[in-house]
Structures are given as structure tokens and as C-alpha cells.
Amino acid sequence: MEKCPDCGAPDPVHDTHGVSYTYKDRHTTIPSVSGYHCVQCGGVALDGAAVERFDELVARFHRRVDGELADPAYIAAVRRRLRLDPSEADDLFGTDTGAFASYEAGKATPHPSTIKLLQLLERHPELLDELHG
Ligand SMILES: [Zn+2]
Known part of the structure; x- marks a missing residue:
């Protein structure tokens, strides 16, 4: 191969x-990859x-990351870091009453958009004020 x-x-x-690999801001290294490396x-x-x-x-890494992001412990940890109780989180995220409690009990899986918003607020908690607005 002459060029990348x-x-x-x-x-x-x-x-x-x-080879390092990133998915949804989570990093991994795919081991022992054979090919032309640039x-x-x-x-x-x-x-x-x-x-x-x-x-x-x-694909396995994607499944693991997706699983971790829908993980009840992750959802609860981010919510607490944002200083919200579960019902405040429902108000703010526009989820049904009791939805966050169900996610955190592992009884329901959040919609991907809810996870994305959680990730965004995890990185930029100052944006919470704009949602309150
Ligand atoms: Zn290159």
C-alpha cells in the first residue's frame, strides 16, 4: 500500500x-489488529x-458501552451529581412520572435521547440551568 x-x-x-477506538466518548483499544497502519x-x-x-x-464494545450507559447505577450517579431527585429529573427530562425511579430500579430502559441528554449534562452540568429556564 503506497499511501494512507x-x-x-x-x-x-x-x-x-x-488500535484505539472511541464510541460515545468511551475509549478502548482493539488488540492485535493486522493491516496497514498510518x-x-x-x-x-x-x-x-x-x-x-x-x-x-x-460490535461487542458498542454493546458494552450501550449497556453501561443504560445501567441503573450510571443513571442514578449522574442524576445525583446534578442534584436532582427522581421526580425533578422526570420534570426536567420530560419523562413520565416515575420513569427515573424505574430506570434506576432496572425496571425500564431509557430512550436513547434520555441517555444522550444525561451524557451531555454529565459533561456540562452548567447547562442544567438552561433546561430549568
Ligand atoms: Zn493516515
Whole structure:
């Protein structure tokens, strides 16, 4: 391979090593990835034989992150950090009465938009004021 398909840098190196991967702000390293690795952008053109395994590991990571984000303990931790009680959280997020209590008891799974808003507020708690507005 003469140049990186992502950034055009010359001479990507054929090698097998871990590749960092990010999904929903969660980072991991996919181990032992065979292909042409670009030193400039970190991109990798996978070997044909490596594609299936790579896709499987990525899918597994996605499932793990999605599971963690819908995890009752995570939801409760962020809500507490925002200094909301469960019913205030329902008001603010526009969820049904009792919804947060159900999420935190593991009896219901929040809609992806609720998770996204939680993540956003986890990173930018100052935005809470705008929701109150
Ligand atoms: Zn590159």
C-alpha cells in the first residue's frame, strides 16, 4: 500500500498491534489488529482476514458501552451529581412520572435521547440551568 486511504500520508506500515477506538466518548483499544497502519493519522486499512474479527470486537464494545450507559447505577450517579431527585429529573427530562425511579430500579430502559441528554449534562452540568429556564 503506497499511501494512507484516510489522510494520504505515504507508506503506511504493515503491522499487527492494538488500535484505539472511541464510541460515545468511551475509549478502548482493539488488540492485535493486522493491516496497514498510518503513523500520521492512526488510521488502519485492515487485512481482509482481519475485518470480521475487528467488526465483532467493535460490535461487542458498542454493546458494552450501550449497556453501561443504560445501567441503573450510571443513571442514578449522574442524576445525583446534578442534584436532582427522581421526580425533578422526570420534570426536567420530560419523562413520565416515575420513569427515573424505574430506570434506576432496572425496571425500564431509557430512550436513547434520555441517555444522550444525561451524557451531555454529565459533561456540562452548567447547562442544567438552561433546561430549568
Ligand atoms: Zn493516515
